[in-house]
Amino acid sequence: GMGRGAGAARRAVAAAALLWGAAGAAAAVSSSAMSSSGCCPMKCDGAQGEEYSCECLSDAAPLGGELAENGEACVCCNGPKLNDGVPGVKVIEILYDLGEVLPGQVINTDLSETNLSMPPGPAAIVGSLGEMVDEDGNQVPLSEMYNHHLVVVPRTIVPVPLQGEIEDPGEFQPSPETERAQELIYDAGFSVSAGVCSIGLGTGAGAESRHTGFWKPAGYGDVYASGDAPWGANFHVLNLRNVSSVRDCVQCNCDYMKSEPRNEGLVDPDAIGGGISCCSDGTFCPTDLPEGDLGEPKRYFYRMTIQYIDLAEPQAEPVVPIVHTTLYPHTLRGLGPINYGYEVCEYEYNTPVCGPDAPPDGEWPAPYPPYTSCVEAPEGGWRSQISKTYTVQKDFYAIAMLAHLHNGAVHMTMYNGTETTEDNIICRANARYGTGEELEAGNEFGFLVQIGECGWEPPGLFIPNGTEFTLVAEYIATPPEEIASDPLAQQLAFSAPYEGVMAYWSITGTPADGKQDMFWIAREGEPAGGEEAVCSFNPGVEYFTTRGRGEETEANAAQADSDAEAEGEPEGEPEG
Numbered sequence: 001g002m003g004r005g006a007g008a009a010r011r012a013v014a015a016a017a018l019l020w021g022a023a024g025a026a027a028a029v030s031s032s033a034m035s036s037s038g039c040c041p042m043k044c045d046g047a048q049g050e051e052y053s054c055e056c057l058s059d060a061a062p063l064g065g066e067l068a069e070n071g072e073a074c075v076c077c078n079g080p081k082l083n084d085g086v087p088g089v090k091v092i093e094i095l096y097d098l099g100e101v102l103p104g105q106v107i108n109t110d111l112s113e114t115n116l117s118m119p120p121g122p123a124a125i126v127g128s129l130g131e132m133v134d135e136d137g138n139q140v141p142l143s144e145m146y147n148h149h150l151v152v153v154p155r156t157i158v159p160v161p162l163q164g165e166i167e168d169p170g171e172f173q174p175s176p177e178t179e180r181a182q183e184l185i186y187d188a189g190f191s192v193s194a195g196v197c198s199i200g201l202g203t204g205a206g207a208e209s210r211h212t213g214f215w216k217p218a219g220y221g222d223v224y225a226s227g228d229a230p231w232g233a234n235f236h237v238l239n240l241r242n243v244s245s246v247r248d249c250v251q252c253n254c255d256y257m258k259s260e261p262r263n264e265g266l267v268d269p270d271a272i273g274g275g276i277s278c279c280s281d282g283t284f285c286p287t288d289l290p291e292g293d294l295g296e297p298k299r300y301f302y303r304m305t306i307q308y309i310d311l312a313e314p315q316a317e318p319v320v321p322i323v324h325t326t327l328y329p330h331t332l333r334g335l336g337p338i339n340y341g342y343e344v345c346e347y348e349y350n351t352p353v354c355g356p357d358a359p360p361d362g363e364w365p366a367p368y369p370p371y372t373s374c375v376e377a378p379e380g381g382w383r384s385q386i387s388k389t390y391t392v393q394k395d396f397y398a399i400a401m402l403a404h405l406h407n408g409a410v411h412m413t414m415y416n417g418t419e420t421t422e423d424n425i426i427c428r429a430n431a432r433y434g435t436g437e438e439l440e441a442g443n444e445f446g447f448l449v450q451i452g453e454c455g456w457e458p459p460g461l462f463i464p465n466g467t468e469f470t471l472v473a474e475y476i477a478t479p480p481e482e483i484a485s486d487p488l489a490q491q492l493a494f495s496a497p498y499e500g501v502m503a504y505w506s507i508t509g510t511p512a513d514g515k516q517d518m519f520w521i522a523r524e525g526e527p528a529g530g531e532e533a534v535c536s537f538n539p540g541v542e543y544f545t546t547r548g549r550g551e552e553t554e555a556n557a558a559q560a561d562s563d564a565e566a567e568g569e570p571e572g573e574p575e576g
Contacts, residue, residue, distance in 0.1 A: 124221025274499025381486025446493025
């Protein structure tokens, strides 16, 4: 079934994998061990401009890449090369018409009502890119039409029986229905997303998506079985033509959006900081156009380029379905681990301006996470950080790690253990900023245009049960009046603070035993106050339980109502 026979092969080559554990750091692994895996942990150097190279975090000999000037082994971050020449890989371009858009207009489509025609399943996505184009297919710069994010999820579940009973609701762990469903889905040869911040197959990206493709190594992919059914899509884009403040529009600054009369009733009057809640669909960023002048409408399209393998073709090679684990270090920690024993993941957070007089760690006032930290950057200036430590509860192989960040980000790093030293880096994803002209599509000055992706050749980086690792997200926090002391801050389109930002970390790989029977990350404790588990995963993210989400067939809807009646629930209400 679509590569599931590869489980034994993966276990057989476990001894050849690049190993690390609680006592060893990635940088300390021997060159011979690295050679056996074909790749070393790497960080992307955002200072390399268009070349955008990667450097190994060791002094090993070159592993098939170019030799960097400093003599370290160098591996290319240009993901499209990962599947060049792989038999069966197809490329398709998908255009979505965003319609005519006015200056300052915000589009934030409804995931449940916006259809996107993806390649029909069964298929395996091995990479994707996204960008804005005009009616003639010309690239549109981020400085004109800003790509805040796109999220796409399949609307149909895979054709396997989703069964399971809650044997002990007091255990406060991921629902047995969820875990059983994921096990069945993965056993059938399809990909799943195993928490902690989402439980459902899908993908998403933002301003980086023109250059960052979430590439999979040959033989691996996001395997789905949606048939011809359209996927749900959430496009969030902001038109920056004539806006009075690019900085405030891009960051959805709440005070800025409240100042626009057209937004009355569309922005929470009590909202502070920035974020999606302050730039919902139909809102407008204030413009400098004369009063009453709405400006000229312009038609835009979102263009996705998808690399995929059609698994329905008789000659298609088997593909190993990958598992996603998504982690946000910005969580609602004051609530405790109520989310099936995990802290509730927040979509966004706000980063501050730092300095000698900044509040102590753990005492930051709203709208900033109280656990924000300030550090001085070695190159000059200040950085704000948030961090969170996780514990692995199941052996798995990581084949890729990547981040989603916003303007102002320096990088996001995964460290082995709890000590956040350079020697313990497993993967660092640096943000790269454009160095061209303001309207140079793909290289817009001061805009985040790419984020590094770390990858390991199959079977991947072995991460054993019991391993602790720490995620740290770092944003520029240099006061505007001190920009001259911070060379990196000078490369950005606007200065700190940065509002409504994100720091998402995704680990993709495969379970070492070939069975996806639990989340890879251990739960964090009992729900606060002893309450039963609350289903509080991010809204808009489709995930599997005993019932399908999104567009239901008549049979599914009838079964759901029958189950609800038997359980004494209101008809039609999906289980949390």
